[in-house]
Structures are given as structure tokens and as C-alpha cells.
Amino acid sequence: MKNHFLKKGLFYWAALLLLLSGAAWAAGGMDFSQSPEVSGTQEGAVRMPKQQERMALNYVNQPPLIPHSVDGYQINTNTNxxxxxxxxxxxxxxxxxxxxxxxxxxxxxxxxxxxxxxxxFCLQCHVPQTDASPIVDNTFTPSKGFGQ
Structure with a gap:
């Protein structure tokens, strides 16, 4: 019986934490005012270019990549x-x-x-494109007719 109450209590605390963090996120929105960087690559930090040609998609229904910086963009419940x-x-x-x-x-x-x-909330699926080296090696290849 003790385990039941412990599990129930942990569940309610986790739900409360999730609710509060979601409310804080919604109130503050997503602030992209920091300089966008990708770190953890072999060469160190890579800055995203301000404007570039669109990269080819790699598979059907891939969300297009963003060919420009999103530095300073505000996306919240009131503005996008x-x-x-x-x-x-x-x-x-x-x-x-x-x-x-x-x-x-x-x-x-x-x-x-x-x-x-x-x-x-566009940046859930669409991300700024960069030519940074992969952080984790992989063997992904684009679908036939896609990519390069």
C-alpha cells in the first residue's frame, strides 16, 4: 500500500512540475535573442549565416529548413x-x-x-540550416531523388 501512495505522490508532483513549467514557457514565450550557435562539433562552435540558399530536402514531407538566422525572433501565444x-x-x-x-x-x-x-510554434519542426558537422556520426542517406 505504501508503494501505491508513493507512486501516486510522485505522479502528482511530476504533473504539477510539468504544468508550472508549461505555464512559465507560455507566459514568456520562446526568446531567440541570443546568438544562435551549434556547439559540440569537431570544429567547435559554428555560427549560422544570416542568409543562404535553401538546402535540398532529404525525404518526403520533411519540414523545410530555415535559410536565415532567427536571432531575436519572438514566438509566443501573442506573437509569431x-x-x-x-x-x-x-x-x-x-x-x-x-x-x-x-x-x-x-x-x-x-x-x-x-x-x-x-x-x-514554427521552431518545433523548422530549424535553421547550418553546415555544421554532425555531433553524432550516422549513416543516414537521403531518399532516392532527394538531397544533393
Missing amino acids: RCLQCHGVEHYRATGAPRISPTHFIDSEGKVLAGVAPRRY
Whole structure:
């Protein structure tokens, strides 16, 4: 019986910690004001370029990589810096690729007027591209017809 209460207590503490950390994250948003660097490579830290050509995708439905720095970008529940260039109202004027129509479909398949909540935080899937060496060696090769 003692183990049951211990497990239940740990579960509630873990749930509370997760809830509080999520609330703190949502309130503060994601702040990318620090200089973006990739560390842990064989050559040391690698700075991401401000603008570069888009890298080829490696497999079907791969989220495109970001060909520019996201230094200073704010993405939180109130604002999304990415949409200022890639949103449907702005992409023509900025010349940026338009956000995919799939980003307007909610988890139940309903088409929304705005970006679906599960697609709003762009940097969950899209990451800045860099030519940094892999931190961990791997044998990945792109799908046929993709990559290089």
C-alpha cells in the first residue's frame, strides 16, 4: 500500500512540475535573442549565416529548413515573428515562401481561418540550416531523388 501512495505522490508532483513549467514557457514565450550557435562539433562552435540558399530536402514531407538566422525572433501565444514574412497576408510583399495550407488544418481535420494551434510554434519542426558537422556520426542517406 505504501508503494501505491508513493507512486501516486510522485505522479502528482511530476504533473504539477510539468504544468508550472508549461505555464512559465507560455507566459514568456520562446526568446531567440541570443546568438544562435551549434556547439559540440569537431570544429567547435559554428555560427549560422544570416542568409543562404535553401538546402535540398532529404525525404518526403520533411519540414523545410530555415535559410536565415532567427536571432531575436519572438514566438509566443501573442506573437509569431515568422508570420510577419511567411503569413498569407505578407508573403507576396516580402518574397518569402508562403506558409503551407496544411498549417491551417486542426487536429480533427477542420480547416481554420488562421494557423492551427499545433502548427503555430514554427521552431518545433523548422530549424535553421547550418553546415555544421554532425555531433553524432550516422549513416543516414537521403531518399532516392532527394538531397544533393
